[in-house]
Amino acid sequence: MDKMNQECYRMNNKEIYYFSGTGNSLVVARDIAEKLEGDLIPIHSVVNKERITTHADVIGIVFPVYYVGLINIPLIVQRFTSKLDEINNKYIFAVCTYGGGAGPTLTMLDEMIRARGGRLKAGFGVQMPQNAFRKPFENREKLYSKWKDKKLDSICEHVNQRDFHFDTDNFSMRIVGTILLQLMKNEFFRPLFIKPMKETAEFPKDSDLTVREIIPFIDRSYHTGGSCMGCKTCSRICPVGNIEIVDDKPVWKHHCENCLACIKWCPQEAIHGFGEQPEGYHHPDVGISDMLRG
Ligand SMILES: Cc1cc2nc3c(=O)[nH]c(=O)nc-3n(C[C@H](O)[C@H](O)[C@H](O)COP(=O)(O)O)c2cc1C
Structure with missing residues (x-):
């Protein structure tokens, strides 16, 4: 590639950053990267840099919704976003996957990106199987095919057109999430949300902690049963x-x-x-080797 072509390639380059625990967001990010001919980059591979800069003119961010109304965006994705630099001329879009609803997730991400001098130009929600607990009437196959057959093309078309576009998917959940967010800011209601998390993370009831301080300690409730063979998969897979x-x-x-x-x-x-985890859900198109840390 000569120098001019190289420069052209860089200018039109697309990077799709993703975070995923059970593969739903990875499938979404991978399909988008393939269709847009962009690079697929795990967020955990860049998040420890002091600042994150890129030559790409299109940046995609794909991640799962966590605790809608409380934190919405996984903490690692928040750290990643807060390190984005020189993004004022970039076309930035985001896709959040969720089990029930995305609430104010994309609005919150836009606020974080604006604080870095950029703007979220497009945002999409993709419903996928709920991985935190089993929803009894969930039709997983239908969710997978809705993604592949409809949503993927529509997102890529919007991105290729550099559209300014926000999904209104699950509008009612957006309202629920916004209300939750407001309640969480209220001194009276906040303890009601935090109490179960404190219990899971084994903190005393009267400890004065925020949700984001509690979350890293949720692993205090994790333990192995007798069937653990010491295979180290957990350690290798933890992002x-x-x-x-x-x-x-x-x-x-x-x-x-x-x-x-x-x-x-x-x-x-x-x-x-x-809580107890009844089953080992992960997206069927993702294998352990896709998830392993670099
Ligand atoms: C800790 C945690 C909290 C979650 N909170 C929500 C939530 O508030 N609302 C929702 O719709 N889905 C929630 N989910 C479900 C995930 O957003 C959803 O299943 C997602 O597609 C998982 O993506 P992944 O397979 O890429 O990790 C939560 C999942 C986890 C693990």
Whole structure:
């Protein structure tokens, strides 16, 4: 490639950054990257840099919704966004996957991107199977085919046109999320939301902690049963290196993202926590090798 072509290539380059615990967001990011001929980049591979800059003129951010109304955006994705630099001329779009509804997630992401001098130009919500618990009437096949047959093309078309576009998918959940967010800001209601998280993370009831302070400690509730073979899959798959193997058993180091990868990908289904986990859900088009940390 000569220098001019190289420059042209860079100017039109597209980068799709993603975070995923059980593969739903990875499939979405991978399909988009393939269709747009962009690069697929795991957020965990860049998030520890001091600042994140890119030559790409299109940046996609794909991630799951967590605790709608409370934090909405996984903490690792928030850290990533807060390090984006020189983004004022970029076309930035985001896709959040969710089990029930995205609430104010994309609005919140736009606020974070604006704080970095850029703007979220387009945002999309993609409903996928709920990975945190089993929804009894969920039709997973229908959700997968809705993504492949409809939504993927529509998102890529908007991005190719550099449209300014926001989904109104699940409008009612957007309202619910906004109300939750307001309640959370209220001194009276906040403790009601935080109490169950404190209990899961084994903090005393009267401790004065915020949700984002509690989340990394949710792994205190994780433990292995007798069927753990010490295979180390959990440690290799954890996107943030939060698991050490000591005496052939996982030990969690309390900088957990709550992605559930360790629980859901354990080949023995030996890890429990976060309530009890009844089944090892992961997206069927994703294998352990796709998830392993670089
Ligand atoms: C800790 C946690 C919290 C979640 N909170 C919500 C939520 O508030 N609303 C929702 O619709 N889905 C929620 N989900 C479900 C995920 O957003 C959804 O299943 C997503 O597609 C998972 O993506 P992944 O497979 O890429 O990790 C939550 C999942 C986890 C693990």
